[in-house]
Amino acid sequence: MSSENGTDDGTNxxxxxxxxxxVTVSSHGIAPRVDxxxxxxxxxxxxSKSNANVLLDEIGTVLVxxxxxxxxxxxxxxxxxxxxxxxxxxxxxxxxxxxNAYGDCGSxxxxxxxxxxxxxxxxxxxxxxxxxxxxxxxxxxxxSLGMPGLPIVTIPxxxxxxxxxxxxxxxxxxxxxxxxxxTTDREQLMAEYENKYLDADEELxxxxxxxxx
Numbered sequence: 621m622s623s624e625n626g627t628d629d630g631t632n633x634x635x636x637x638x639x640x641x642x643v644t645v646s647s648h649g650i651a652p653r654v655d656x657x658x659x660x661x662x663x664x665x666x667x668s669k670s671n672a673n674v675l676l677d678e679i680g681t682v683l684v685x686x687x688x689x690x691x692x693x694x695x696x697x698x699x700x701x702x703x704x705x706x707x708x709x710x711x712x713x714x715x716x717x718x719x720n721a722y723g724d725c726g727s728x729x730x731x732x733x734x735x736x737x738x739x740x741x742x743x744x745x746x747x748x749x750x751x752x753x754x755x756x757x758x759x760x761x762x763x764s765l766g767m768p769g770l771p772i773v774t775i776p777x778x779x780x781x782x783x784x785x786x787x788x789x790x791x792x793x794x795x796x797x798x799x800x801x802x803t804t805d806r807e808q809l810m811a812e813y814e815n816k817y818l819d820a821d822e823e824l825x826x827x828x829x830x831x832x833x
Contacts, residue, residue, distance in 0.1 A: 647766050648737070650806050651745045654716050657799060658688035663715035663744075665704060666696040667732055670780035671787045672721045675749075678791035679719055679798065687799060700728035704735040712742045717802045723750040723758050724779055733761040736770060746770075747801040749794065751777035759818040768820065769810025771801040 654660055662683055664676040673696065680692040693714050695707040704711075711718050720736050723729030729750055736748040750758040752774045762770035775790050782790075801809065814820075 647768075648741055650767065650769055650771070650810060651740045651743045652806050653745045653801075653803055653809070656688070656803060657683060657717075659690050660688075660716040661691045661693060661714060662689050662802075663711035663718035664692055664694045665707065665711060665718055665720040665735060666694065667700040667704075667721065667723075667728060667735070668697050669700055669722055669724060669728055671782055672779075674784055674787045675775075675779070675791045676719060676721050678788045679721075679795060682792055682795045683799075686795075701731050703731065704738070708735055708739050708742070712739060712744045715744065717745045717747070719747045719749070719798055719802075721749040722775065722779065723748075723754050724777060725754065726757065729754045729757050730761050733758050733770065733772075734765065737762060737765045737767045740767060740770065745802055745806075747798040748772045749775055749798075751775055751779060753777035756818045759813075759816070763818070763820065769814040771809050771813045772817070773797045773801060 662680065664680050666672045666676055676694065680689075680694070683689040684692065693711060695704075695711055697704055697707060718736075718739055720732060720739075723732035732750065733748060736746040739746045748758070748770060750772050754777070755772055755774045758772050759768070759770075762768055762772070773794055775794050779787070779790070
């Protein structure tokens with residue numbers, strides 16, 4: 621953009637304006653984690669993606685049967701590309717920690733990470749699940765939201781068309797890392813996950829934004 625101004629001697633001076641702005645994002649650490657899952661209530665936030673309910677149901681079952689979780693609270697969003705809002709408030713008030721599933725496309729990954737950072741800022745630790753095809757986008761979103769150390773657990777892509785038995789297997793395989801994310805010292809987690817999938821100065825490729833399948 622430019623503008624042209626006259627001077628006293630009749631010559632013209634072109635002033636070049638730079639329209640580029642700058643964005644300042646406040647940095648937030650993740651919430652303190654629980655010491656143990658024994659006796660806790662764990663929230664299961666379903667963003668309405670296909671098979672998310674099956675995945676979370678199996679995760680909840682394993683957490684209760686094998687890790688001493690006392691109860692689970694299940695909440696399902698009406699659709700994936702919207703914030704959890706009241707559901708997040710309910711999970712924050714009723715649960716010790718939350719498992720949030722899952723991001724496997726552009727918009728749903730963005731909102732999945734948004735919901736997790738929202739809960740973390742409220743003080744509720746979250747284990748966020750993204751498929752491996754979209755985890756770089758998930759980390760980019762967490763960086764832009766001021767929480768680069770948000771722990772994101774990956775599961776294989778795709779998820780939506782899997783049979784129930786395959787979803788159960790992926791759920792069981794993910795549980796150990798989910799437990800680690802909810803029970804490990806927050807400083808250690810942030811150091812481990814801050815650049816795990818995407819360096820701070822790394823730019824996303826087009827392949828990180830769209831599913832190749």
